[in-house]
Amino acid sequence: MGGRLTKSHEDFQQAHAELQAEKECLLKEKAELNDTISFMMAEMKKLNIRSENLSEPQLEEGPVEFVGRMWEKLKPRDTAVALTPQIGELRKSSFADEQSPMQAATERLR
Numbered sequence: 001m002g003g004r005l006t007k008s009h010e011d012f013q014q015a016h017a018e019l020q021a022e023k024e025c026l027l028k029e030k031a032e033l034n035d036t037i038s039f040m041m042a043e044m045k046k047l048n049i050r051s052e053n054l055s056e057p058q059l060e061e062g063p064v065e066f067v068g069r070m071w072e073k074l075k076p077r078d079t080a081v082a083l084t085p086q087i088g089e090l091r092k093s094s095f096a097d098e099q100s101p102m103q104a105a106t107e108r109l110r
Helices: 002-047 063-074 101-109
Strands: 080-082 088-090
Touching: 063 101
Parallel strands: none
Antiparallel strands: 080 088
């Protein structure tokens, strides 16, 4: 029994030494990351990014594109099939390759 205890004690000492070495590596990595973060924050301050330096965002779609996009979201769908009263399934439409009228109009107006 004494042999097993000494063997276990040696194994625990070895594991402890490995964990201490890993802890040292992690502390070094933490210091490097903190230095990098500090450097990046200092560089970001040099860029002088503030609300008065930024331009107002512009919407890149016109009203026709907006209507087409909303129609695609909200149009009635006939692809739902009831399997049971609790379960439904969506099936791909047979004419998925065709453009909707709103997509066609959008393409013509571009």
